[in-house]
Amino acid sequence: MNISTLTLSELGHRLKKAGMFLQTGTFITHLKTSIPSVAEGIRLLYADYPLVEHLDFADFHVSLTYPRNLRRWLKPQIQFLFDGKPPFKPLPADQAFPMLEWGLNWCVSSHANHYLIIHAAVIEKGGYAAVLPAPPGSGKSTLCAALVNRGWRLLSDELALIHIGDGRIVPLPRPISLKNQSIDIIQSYEPDAVISRKISDTMKGTVAHMKPPANSIIRANETAHAGWVIFPKYQSSVPAQLKKLSRSRAFIRIADNAFNYSLLGIKGFETLTGLVDASQCYDFTYSSLENAIETFSALEPPASSK
Amino acid sequence: MTPNLLVFRVLRNPKVTISLSLADWDLLLRQARCSNLLARIHSLLNEQGLIDRVPPKPREHLQWTHVIAERQIKAVHWEVTMIRKALAKVGPIILLKGAAYVMAKLPPAQGRLFSDIDIMVPKDNLNEVEAALMLHGWGTTHHDTYDQRYYRRWMHELPPMRHIKRSSVIDVHHAILPETAAIHPSPDKLRSSACSLDGYDDLKILAPADMVLHSAAHLFNESELDNGLRDLVDIDSLLRHFSNLPSFWVVLVERAKDLELTRALFYSLRYTTLILHTTIPPSTMVAIEIGRPNQLTLTIMDKLFTRALMxxxxxxxxxxxxxxxxxxxxxxxxxxxxxxxxxxxxxxKAFISPKPE
Structure with a gap:
């Protein structure tokens, strides 16, 4: 049974009354809210997630509510609550669904210290994962959205979870966040892609979320080997080009994009060394998604090169 | 009178975790997390060899915060090294609270989460200490002239100073309660009984009884009890640890009289026994009756503190x-x-100070 078996009003009712348990990768989030746009977003983008009836334990207890202030009558706001407390300032009510997504990222990135957590998109093919770390604006999510529409499996578009100990890359498939022009680019690249309503004037500009492929959700428990670390960069009118990157340089740049590298101390160092040693590391510039996809399908898994 | 909360039951006796259901764990983790005691519970279970009996999911949560606690202990050591370097010429300093527990390897250091480092120096040295810290990268956090005067004239500490690169905060105290408070635990007395810290000739910590009394003075004179339960757990842990010292309990009460802190000690012993079931010798409970407020005040305080310490x-x-x-x-x-x-x-504060936003 998936979430899609509920009607919008059933879903809204559940979210409002007892709340719902969302299973994303290895995490269970208990979510409670009476905000209709959140129910709509979940109905659209989480349709293929399992419908979990009741659980005794949740990793995170979150809710979205209207703060009790005078503004609710003029310009309503919403707040994200983590077990009753707001980790962030409220946002305009229109941004409720993106705020849920950002909040869920925060829940994982600020707690789950049994992983080295890197700000990166991760996709998989043939058992090997490509980690795409990148600062905002480099086109990582756009590239990730295009790749998962062309046969790559989505592990995450935001958080690469590297298990400390065995170095396996653990999936956390969730909707892919698209910004500004990439929303239309992906919609025209893949007309069948399901993309939520655009929300403008957020701190990241105009945002929308793309529904992850159902297959990625079904396979959310399958971890992957480290295969490639690729730093994507969108540039207009350049051919798609992979440029080999030294492991030491890749190491430093991944550490810059990690949430808990220094917190983990020696374990962070060992885990990151393991990732870099097991991967082929590249800088990647591209201007056309078609060419980028071709380059990615020609990638050789690292095992065969050894 | 005090609700029998899950987190209290576990702090009193970690063995109760053996029989907890998954739903109990869910609640326990939430109660402990918002009291800043999750890492503390991890270390209690670890000490008693119970951690492997925790179901996998909750154990993961405990380990997540253990990572943070471990990192913070390292950070405190590093920060103290930096402070020693900055203050090398100023003479010995006394470490207070968390930093003292960590450097002296006292039990409350286990799984304690920190926000800042507290030190105490003689009032006459304040200017010199402040200047030395500024030369080494610490700067004041309060730029409003009223706030500056508030701290410097009336409080027992300088305005908190933040390091420009590491963002770590240091509180430089010259006493343990504000200058303007009705009671004045003598800083000279605290300083003259302070003990050297093993292995360091420039660091000191308060004597055992004084350490408990400082923690008590802090908790029961504070206006914000956000970390109230954590502070009570500190006191409980210090009492359990020091109770093996010869004549600790007698010295504790005598010292409380000496430092005008009998009321704070009375409340500490009352609420640690009530909430955390700390074992305290009956003779000490009798002796500290001198700090007992009148019955009406006590009835009200019980109602207030049993709520605020939840x-x-x-x-x-x-x-x-x-x-x-x-x-x-x-x-x-x-x-x-x-x-x-x-x-x-x-x-x-209400009408003249600029509003924070």
Missing amino acids: PDHPSCSDWLTNTAKRVLYVRGNWLRMPPLLLARHLFH
Whole structure:
């Protein structure tokens, strides 16, 4: 049974009354809210997630509510609550669904210290994962959205979870966040892609979320080997080009994009060394998604090169 | 009188975790997390060899915060090294609270989460200490002239100083309660009994009884009890640890009289026994009766503190919890300054100080 078996009003009712348990990768989030746009977003983008009836334990207890202030009558706001407390300032009510997504990222990135957590998109093919770390604006999510529409499996578009100990890359498939022009680019690249309503004037500009492929959700428990670390960069009118990157340089740049590298101390160092040693590391510039996809399908898994 | 909360049952006796259901664990983790005690519970279970018996999911949560606690212990060592370097020429400093527990390897250091480092120096050395810290990268956090004067004239510490690169915060104290408070635990007495820290000739910590009394003075004169339960756990842990010292309990009460802290010690012993079931010799309980307030005050204080010391979680509050916290906030300010000065301070804060936003 998936979430899609509920009607919008059933879903809204559940979210409002007892709340719902969302299973994303290895995490269970208990979510409670009476905000209709959140129910709509979940109905659209989480349709293929399992419908979990009741659980005794949740990793995170979150809710979205209207703060009790005078503004609710003029310009309503919403707040994200983590077990009753707001980790962030409220946002305009229109941004409720993106705020849920950002909040869920925060829940994982600020707690789950049994992983080295890197700000990166991760996709998989043939058992090997490509980690795409990148600062905002480099086109990582756009590239990730295009790749998962062309046969790559989505592990995450935001958080690469590297298990400390065995170095396996653990999936956390969730909707892919698209910004500004990439929303239309992906919609025209893949007309069948399901993309939520655009929300403008957020701190990241105009945002929308793309529904992850159902297959990625079904396979959310399958971890992957480290295969490639690729730093994507969108540039207009350049051919798609992979440029080999030294492991030491890749190491430093991944550490810059990690949430808990220094917190983990020696374990962070060992885990990151393991990732870099097991991967082929590249800088990647591209201007056309078609060419980028071709380059990615020609990638050789690292095992065969050894 | 005190609700039998899950987090209290586990702090009193970690063995109860053996029989917890998954739903119990869910609640326990939430109560502990919002009291900043999750890592503490991890270390209690670890000490008693119980951690492997925790179901995998909750164990993962405990380990997540253990990572943070471990990192913080390293950070405290590093920060203390930096402070020693900055203050090498100023003479020995006394480490207070968390930093002292960590450097002296005392039990409350286990799984304690920190926000800043507290040190104590003689009042006459304040300028020199401040200048030395500024030369080494620490700068004041309060730029408002009123706030500066508030700290420098009336408080027992400099305005908190933040390091420009590491963002770590240091509180430089010259006493343990504000200058303007009605009671004045003598800083000279605290300093003259301070003990050297093993392995360091420039670091000291308060004597065992003084360490408990400082923690008690802090908790029961404070206006904000956000970390109230954590502070009570500190006191409980110090009492359990020091109770093996010869004549500790006698010295504790004598010292409380000496430092004008019998009331704070009375409350500490009352609420640690009540909430955490700390074992305290009956003779000590009798001796500390001198710190007991009148019955009416005590009845009210019981109602206030048993609420304010609960974890700040919906499962631990009733309709009076917020009121209790507000009343204690006013009480904390009341104890800090005489009424006229307090009125002036609150007037300034309400109408003249720039609003934070």
